Amino acid sequence: MLSALRKELLLQWRSRAQLLAVLVFGAAALLLFSFAIGPNAAALRQFSAGFLWLGLLLSSTLTLAESFHAEMENRALEGLLLLPASARNIYYGKAIANWIQLAVIGISLVPVMVVLYDAGTMRIMTLVAVILLGSAGLSAPGTLYGAMTSQIRSKQTLLPLLLFPLIVPALLASVKATSLIILGDPMGEARSWIILLIAFDAIYWSLCGLLFGRVVDE
Amino acid sequence: MSKVPYILLVLGAVCLVAGSAAGLFYAPKEQYMGDVQRIMYVHVPTAWNWMLVVIYALICAIAFLFTSNYKWDARLEASLEVATLFAILLCCQGSIWAKPTWGVWWDWDPRLTSVAVLLFAFLGIVALRNFVDDPPRRAIWSSVATIIASVDLPIVYYSVKWWNSLHQQQSSPSTVSSQFHFPLRANAFGMLFLMIAFIMLRSRIAAARLENEIAPPLEAA
Numbered sequence: 125m126l127s128a129l130r131k132e133l134l135l136q137w138r139s140r141a142q143l144l145a146v147l148v149f150g151a152a153a154l155l156l157f158s159f160a161i162g163p164n165a166a167a168l169r170q171f172s173a174g175f176l177w178l179g180l181l182l183s184s185t186l187t188l189a190e191s192f193h194a195e196m197e198n199r200a201l202e203g204l205l206l207l208p209a210s211a212r213n214i215y216y217g218k219a220i221a222n223w224i225q226l227a228v229i230g231i232s233l234v235p236v237m238v239v240l241y242d243a244g245t246m247r248i249m250t251l252v253a254v255i256l257l258g259s260a261g262l263s264a265p266g267t268l269y270g271a272m273t274s275q276i277r278s279k280q281t282l283l284p285l286l287l288f289p290l291i292v293p294a295l296l297a298s299v300k301a302t303s304l305i306i307l308g309d310p311m312g313e314a315r316s317w318i319i320l321l322i323a324f325d326a327i328y329w330s331l332c333g334l335l336f337g338r339v340v341d342e
Numbered sequence: 343m344s345k346v347p348y349i350l351l352v353l354g355a356v357c358l359v360a361g362s363a364a365g366l367f368y369a370p371k372e373q374y375m376g377d378v379q380r381i382m383y384v385h386v387p388t389a390w391n392w393m394l395v396v397i398y399a400l401i402c403a404i405a406f407l408f409t410s411n412y413k414w415d416a417r418l419e420a421s422l423e424v425a426t427l428f429a430i431l432l433c434c435q436g437s438i439w440a441k442p443t444w445g446v447w448w449d450w451d452p453r454l455t456s457v458a459v460l461l462f463a464f465l466g467i468v469a470l471r472n473f474v475d476d477p478p479r480r481a482i483w484s485s486v487a488t489i490i491a492s493v494d495l496p497i498v499y500y501s502v503k504w505w506n507s508l509h510q511q512q513s514s515p516s517t518v519s520s521q522f523h524f525p526l527r528a529n530a531f532g533m534l535f536l537m538i539a540f541i542m543l544r545s546r547i548a549a550a551r552l553e554n555e556i557a558p559p560l561e562a563a
Binding site for chain 2 (some may be wrong): 268269277282286288293296300324333334335
C-alpha cells in the first residue's frame with residue numbers, strides 16, 4: 125500500500141501544474157459565488173462556509189475524474205492488478221493520494237475565502253481538521269466512482285451525477301462545522317458535526333475498500 | 343411466460359380504484375386539513391412501497407455480488423427504475439399536499455430530503471447502466487453503486503434531521519382513526535401488487551435484453 129501511495133504521490137508531484145490549475149479553478153469559483161450574492165459583506169460572510177465547500181466539491185470532480193487517467197492509458201490498470209499487490213492496497217493508495225490532494229486544495233482555498241468574504245477565524249487547527257475530514261469523505265467514494273467512470277465514455281458527466289447525491293451528509297456536516305467555526309459556536313455544536321463526519325468517513329473508507337476489488341475485477 | 347404479473351396488474355388496479363373511491367367518498371373529512379388530507383390515501387401507500395422497493399433493490403445488489411447470477415441483475419435493473427418512479431411520485435404527491443397545508447411546495451425535512459437524495463442517486467445509477475455496454479461490468483458496478491447509495495440513506499436521514507425539521511409523524515393504521523383504515527390498506531396493497539407486477543415485467547425485459555447482448559439469436563438463413 126505504501127508503494128502504491130508513493131507512486132500516486134510521485135505522479136501527482138510530476139503533474140503539479142494540474143493541481144495548480146484546479147486550485148485556480150476553485151479560487152475562480154469562490155470569486156464567482158460572491159457575484160451571485162452581490163456586494164453584501166454580511167451575507168457573504170454568513171454563506172462563506174457553503175461557498176468554500178462547493179468550491180472544493182467542484183474542484184474535486186476535476187481531480188477525481190483525472191485520478192485514473194494514467195491507469196487508462198496502455199491498459200496500465202490491468203498491469204497494476206497483475207502485480208502481487210491486492211486491489212485493496214491499490215485502492216487505499218489512490219484514495220489517500222486523492223485525499224491529500226483535496227485537502228491541499230481545501231486548505232489553500234481558505235485564505236482566498238478569508239480575503240474575499242472576510243471570514244477569518246482563530247480556530248485554525250479545528251478548521252484544518254474539518255477540511256481533512258471533509259475531503260476524506262469526498263475522496264473515499266470519489267476514488268471508487270472515479271475507477272468506474274474513467275473506463276466509460278462521458279465520464280465528466282457521470283462522476284458528479286453519482287458522487288453528488290452520495291456525499292450530501294459529508295457536505296452538510298462539513299459546511300455546518302466550518303460555518304460554526306467561522307461565525308462562532310456558543311453551543312459547542314461543531315463537535316457533533318465533526319463526529320458525524322468521522323462516522324461518514326469510517327463507513328465509506330471501509331465499505332469502498334471492500335467493494336473496490338469487485339469494481340476493477342475483470 | 344407466466345401470467346402472474348398481468349393478474350397482479352388487474353388486482354392492483356382494482357384495489358387502487360376501490361381504495362381511492364373509499365378514500366374520496368366514504369372516509370370522513372379530516373378535522374383540520376379538510377379534503378386536502380385525502381391525498382394521504384395515495385401518498386402514504388406510495389411511501390411504504392417505495393421503502394420496500396429500495397430494500398428489494400439492495401437485496402438484489404447484494405445477491406448479485408454474492409452469486410453472480412444474472413437473474414438478480416435483471417431484478418436490480420427493474421427495481422432501480424420502479425424505485426425512481428415511486429420517488430418521483432412521492433415528491434409530486436408530497437408537494438401537492440404540502441402547498442395547501444404547510445404553504446410551501448418543498449421543505450428541508452429529513453424524509454423529503456432523503457427521498458430526493460436517493461432519487462438522484464438512483465437516477466445516477468440508471469444513467470450509469472445506460473453508459474456501460476459490457477454486461478458483467480454493468481451488473482457489478484450498478485450493484486456496488488446501489489449498495490453504496492443505500493448505505494447513505496440512513497446517514498442522510500439523520501444528518502438532515504439534526505439540521506432542520508415540519509413533516510408530520512408518519513401515518514400508519516395505528517396513528518389514524520379506524521375509518522381511515524380501509525382506503526389506506528386497499529391502496530397499499532394495490533400499490534404493492536402494481537409494484538410487483540412492474541418489477542416482474544421490467545426484469546423480464548432486462549433479462550431478454552441481456553440474453554440478446556450475450557448471445558444474439560442467429561440470423562435466419
